[in-house]
Every structure is written in structure tokens, then in C-alpha cells.
Amino acid sequence: MPYRAGTRLPGERASKLGHLDVLNSPLVQELCRSFEDSSPPGVPATMTWSPLPCTGEPLPIVFGVDGSFQVITGTTPPYKALAFVKTALFRLDQPALAALDRESPHPYALRDILKDSALYHATVFPMRHIVVPSMTVYDAVRHTIYESVKDAQLDGEPMETLKWIAYEKWDGQKKNLPPFECPHCESRNATLPYDAEKGSCPDCGKELFITDMLGFHLEMAPDAAPDGVARDYMTIHETLLLFTGIRYYWERNREAFRRVLFVKDGPLSIRAQYSKLVNPIRRFLHMTRDVGNPVCIVGQEKSGAFADHLELIGDHAPVGSLFIPDHQYIREQIQHRPATGAPYGKDTNYGAKVFVRLTKRHKMVLNIPTGKFVQNPTIGNLIGAPEIFATLPKLLSSRYEDALLPVELANAVASLSTYPSVQILAMFAEATVKGYP
Ligand SMILES: [Zn+2]
16 A cells, blocks of 8 residues: 655655556466456366255244344534334235235235234444433443343343343243343353343442343444444344244144244344354244154355355256255365354354255255254254145245245345334434434
């Protein structure tokens, strides 16, 4: 990079001629030719596509979950910023699915489905330069996360689900929360007694929320929160909505798991410090399979390294086949890293990655739970695979490429750009930043 101009002297000019010598190198010339060559790269030799296991009964009831977030920043200094997060869960049963026109769903038909069988959650976080009396942004975001998970519109059900997962209530052992880092004194002894939502730090005595165990505060400065906090809250809340449905059936009607498929937009994973929920979730899913009530969950990953890799390999796959990449394949072919080191996804994923070619036109990256972590999963490890693959052909969208209807509808419900409109949010944000909340 050339030097920039100062107040006294002009900046350095980048020399165009400086590139000429390096372009004369035969190796560099070869690389440039190869870069411009548009023929597809070879497909890795270490992959085997297997026929889809469609031997189960299709599942007649489908739940879809999705979320979206948007950070709105003021256009003038100090560039105040608010983040809006929205999540949704809805039910799609066989009659609703049959009535839906897959080419162009009628808006009223969608409205009727969503009116009777959808839950919404929306919240807003003060990210930067927003004054909340007697609170830093750090504490304001902590309080907002806690109050948002308790959302009265949803009767506090996501909070019940967070407690159910964090305390692993299904196992009846009534244990305290595993220790986490206190948001006030950084002691690592912070904990809460069984079933508590709030308490105090054993070292500094200040107030703790159960949502502090997730560690949002580890990413925030006293007066600013990065945009990632909104994204991670969205992921956590999607997971809580998904498991609110699962908890409901587990507590009231376990037989229903034979008829229900849960579909999440995005991977079945929770990143970084938030991944504390992953091991309890895995233990729950493992146990449900052991006791004969397996829960069918599938996540569709539409972007990122796995989706990019599918573009390379998908067209070579036979129709009606799947490929489950193992640890070594993921490290070397997808992440382009050495296969040594920690097993891929051990701490963060509760679903195995599965490349699927359903029809000539539909290929996708799915995530399907295996219960306990499996480093090199096989079809037999995927919970509910025969039922899931018997159901998916009934859920294909005709409107979008490689799309599943529940994901398409969940996008429509949760998308901030359509509901409510970005203009409304921007207007609201303007009013708030100007001091008229
Ligand atoms: Zn403390």
C-alpha cells in the first residue's frame, strides 16, 4: 500500500510499472491463465454418494423456524445504532400444504396459515451511543436479552425452554447451572440454583440473569455492542423456539414425534461461547432416540462453505442420493485446513452435515442430528433419516431453486424487509435516536 497524503506533503503514487516484472514470471503467467479458465475443478475422489433412505412414513406435520436481524445506524455523528431482531415459528399440516399453490402461493392462503399457526418474536437492542438512564450499553443489552427471552407475548415459553435445556430438566437431577463467567467481576464461579432465572454472583454479590450464562457480555464493551450480538441472539432465539415445540410434545404427547418434522432455516449449530447449549441438546436428542421417541429435525444451510462446496459436487451426484462428509473430508476439501486438531463441529454442532440431491433440480446441504457427537457419521447415525427423506419430496418449493416450502415460508414470516417494512423500522429508529422513543 502506498503512503497516504499528509497535511503538508502529497501521498505516494502506486507504481503501475512495478507489476511488470512479476508478470514476466512463467509461474505467474500460468496462474493467471488458470484463474481465467472457467472449466470446473475436479471433484474430490474421496466421496461416495449413497441412495436416499426413504423407507419411513412421511411426517404429516411440519414446523418451520427462522429469524432475521437488521442493525439501523444513524446517518450523522455519533452514529447511534439499534438492532432489530425477529424470529418466527409456524406449523404447516397436510391440509394446509395441499391447499397451497407451490408456483405462486396466494397471499391470503399464506395469511390464513400464518394467522392461526404462527408465533412471532421481535425485539430491539441498543447497540451504540443510545442512552438508557442509569445503565451502560453493556447492562442495557444484558437486561434486554433477559427481558426478550421472557417475552410475555409468547407467555414466557422460550424462557421455560432455556431453563429446560440449561438445567437439563428432562433428566430429573435438579442440578445447578454449570459455572460461567460473571458479567460484573469476571469470576468464573457464577452459577444459579436449579430452575432459577435470576440470582447473585457468589463472589461479588451482583445480579445475574440465566441469559448471562450464554456469554453475550464477553463480546461487549461498556458502551457499545458489536452487530454480532444481534445475530447471535437471533440464533439462540431460533433454537429456543424450535425446542419450545419439542419440549411441548416431550412433556405432553411423546407419541406426536412420530408425526412431526422440525425444519430450521440455517445450520444446527451455535457458535463460540453460546455453544454451551449444544451438549445438553445432544444429550436430550440421544436420550429420546434411546427411549424410542426419536425427534426428527432438519436444518437447511443455504450459504457458506458447505453450500459453496455443494455447487462444486452436486451436479455429479446421482438423483436420489446423499453424501455425508467425514472429519477429514470437511477439513481438507471444504475448510482447506489440515485434518489434525479438534474433531470438526464437536463443540458447536448438534447436526451432521449431509449433501443431498433429491431431484434433478433440487440439491441441498442439510443438517441432521446424530444425538451424541459422531466424528465420521453414517446414514444409520442420522436421527429419523428414513422418515425425513420420505417427507422432504412433499416439501419441495416450485418457486425457488433448491428450496423447501417450510424454509421459504419461514423466510417470508421472519424477514424484516417484509414484516414490518424496513422503512417503518428506519422511521422508528430515527424517532428513537432523536429522543422520541
Ligand atoms: Zn461477580
